[in-house]
Amino acid sequence: MATNPSYGRRDFLKDSVLSTVRAAHELVKQADGVSAVPAPPPTRTDWLRPPGAVGEEVFLERCTKCNDCVTACLPGAITIHPSDGTPVLFVDQSPCLLCEDFPCITACGTDALLPVGGIDQVRMGVAEVSHRLCTAGQGCHACVSKCPTDALAMDFASLHLSVVKEACVGCGMCEMICKTVNDHVAIRVTPSRRLARIDS
Numbered sequence: 222m223a224t225n226p227s228y229g230r231r232d233f234l235k236d237s238v239l240s241t242v243r244a245a246h247e248l249v250k251q252a253d254g255v256s257a258v259p260a261p262p263p264t265r266t267d268w269l270r271p272p273g274a275v276g277e278e279v280f281l282e283r284c285t286k287c288n289d290c291v292t293a294c295l296p297g298a299i300t301i302h303p304s305d306g307t308p309v310l311f312v313d314q315s316p317c318l319l320c321e322d323f324p325c326i327t328a329c330g331t332d333a334l335l336p337v338g339g340i341d342q343v344r345m346g347v348a349e350v351s352h353r354l355c356t357a358g359q360g361c362h363a364c365v366s367k368c369p370t371d372a373l374a375m376d377f378a379s380l381h382l383s384v385v386k387e388a389c390v391g392c393g394m395c396e397m398i399c400k401t402v403n404d405h406v407a408i409r410v411t412p413s414r415r416l417a418r419i420d421s
Contacts, residue, residue, distance in 0.1 A: 293328035312393020346391030
């Protein structure tokens with residue numbers, strides 16, 4: 222086959238670039254045609270342990286993931302952690318109702334959950350208020366009336382909401398109520414395991 226005498230080095234380079242560009246376009250088309258696999262949702266870290274839970278390290282040693290506390294929780298607040306199968310609560314979905322006889326603790330046969338003297342002895346976490354998001358200044362105090370331990374205080378003169386940390390047991394009722402009545406959740410429970418790290 223005769224070679225075109227007018228086809229020079231510049232023409233060769235031009236054709237090479239065009240060929241590369243065409244190949245890149247084809248790859249992009251193929252990639253667009255393949256549906257992307259959705260990324261799994263991020264694992265939540267705001268979960269709480271059930272009432273009476275011992276320290277996290279000891280809890281993980283004692284808990285056998287038998288689910289007896291989950292079954293005993295008639296309100297359905299205790300659920301299974303999606304990653305490790307241990308019992309947890311997501312209080313924005315279902316807060317702890319602090320049942321009078323604590324059937325979840327009674328059901329635990331490994332002392333991962335220990336008896337408490339009353340609801341005021343429960344320590345699942347502590348509520349914290351974001352005053353930037355809180356609508357107390359607009360007259361909302363729905364969480365105050367629902368707090369089972371009177372841990373929320375409303376200063377009606379300044380329309381300012383505060384948490385009495387010594388009285389807060391971390392049941393999450395306030396977080397659930399806030400989520401129900403407001404566009405933005407202004408009060409959230411910090412789990413006890415995180416508080417322990419902060420205090421140490």
